[in-house]
Amino acid sequence: MQNRSLISINDYSKEEILHVLDLAGEFEQNPSRDILKDKVIATLFFEPSTRTRLSFESAVNRLGGKIIGFTDSASSSSIKGESLKDTIKTVSNYSDLIVMRHPIEGSARYASEVAMVPVINAGDGANQHPTQTLLDLYSIRKTQESLDNLNLFIVGDLKYGRTVHSLIMAMAHFNATFWFISPKDLRIPLEYKLFLDQRGLKYYEQRDISDVVSEADIIYMTRVQKERFSDPIEYERIKNAYVLKSNMLQDTRKTMKILHPLPRVSEISTDVDDSEKAYYFIQALNGVYTRQAIISLILGLKN
Numbered sequence: 001m002q003n004r005s006l007i008s009i010n011d012y013s014k015e016e017i018l019h020v021l022d023l024a025g026e027f028e029q030n031p032s033r034d035i036l037k038d039k040v041i042a043t044l045f046f047e048p049s050t051r052t053r054l055s056f057e058s059a060v061n062r063l064g065g066k067i068i069g070f071t072d073s074a075s076s077s078s079i080k081g082e083s084l085k086d087t088i089k090t091v092s093n094y095s096d097l098i099v100m101r102h103p104i105e106g107s108a109r110y111a112s113e114v115a116m117v118p119v120i121n122a123g124d125g126a127n128q129h130p131t132q133t134l135l136d137l138y139s140i141r142k143t144q145e146s147l148d149n150l151n152l153f154i155v156g157d158l159k160y161g162r163t164v165h166s167l168i169m170a171m172a173h174f175n176a177t178f179w180f181i182s183p184k185d186l187r188i189p190l191e192y193k194l195f196l197d198q199r200g201l202k203y204y205e206q207r208d209i210s211d212v213v214s215e216a217d218i219i220y221m222t223r224v225q226k227e228r229f230s231d232p233i234e235y236e237r238i239k240n241a242y243v244l245k246s247n248m249l250q251d252t253r254k255t256m257k258i259l260h261p262l263p264r265v266s267e268i269s270t271d272v273d274d275s276e277k278a279y280y281f282i283q284a285l286n287g288v289y290t291r292q293a294i295i296s297l298i299l300g301l302k303n
């Protein structure tokens with residue numbers, strides 16, 4: 001994994017994914033140490049972020065590294081018309097590793113092709129968000145004790161949700177059964193169903209969550225991705241299609257956990273937050289340990 005960019009979750013084998021999770025567990029035991037001393041990490045966020053950027057920055061700070069970067073394109077020279085290629089080549093001169101979020105699908109792969117240092121994709125449009133997936137897997141394994149043979153319910157915006165797309169590809173390694181619950185207009189794209197068909201994995205598409213929820217090991221809620229809609233009226237029509245409420249949890253498994261990549265808008269009622277099944281804020285914390293593992297593997301500071 002040393003010096004390799006992480007653009008798609010498919011860039012890592014099953015064994016490499018499990019290695020990241022094991023190392024993240026070590027960082028959880030001891031998250032503050034000085035192994036990134038003298039390393040500079042660039043965080044280039046052309047799209048807004050709270051968790052991804054700050055957990056990357058927290059991870060680096062706790063390991064003694066330095067951060068440079070920008071939090072929106074308006075504060076970089078891209079606003080003056082600089083190309084992504086020129087920005088990436090320039091920042092390559094200033095850093096040992098680039099973490100980039102960008103609204104255009106494929107931009108992260110392109111950046112990795114022109115950069116002189118490894119690039120981590122922190123989300124490219126509706127395409128992929130591989131480090132989110134690694135922290136999701138860490139959270140699932142921690143709460144279910146294994147990643148194998150789970151019933152994974154994925155609810156909400158399955159069309160534009162990049163975290164969903166990466167998660168499906170990763171959980172395909174572990175013989176998951178998938179339950180896709182979404183409005184008709186936000187169904188899971190065909191390519192992901194073909195991906196699962198090719199691997200002989202089971203999946204179901206449902207409109208209604210309440211009659212099947214008792215089967216779930218994990219309910220992975222997602223936000224309707226307002227920023228990907230060209231028509232605001234369409235977003236308003238669809239945005240509250242699924243709202244998880246505490247009274248819907250009565251028949252769920254004792255060990256079931258609710259995950260959400262966050263940010264939440266209205267798709268999980270705040271009355272769920274006090275449930276022992278609500279795991280989404282701890283999931284966000286797990287992002288620090290997982291990103292510590294990814295950075296230290298890519299920089300060759302851990303094997």
Ligand code: CP
Pocket residue numbers: 048049050051052053123132261262263
């Ligand atoms: N999960 C996630 O990507 O959150 P942010 O958009 O806040 O980074």
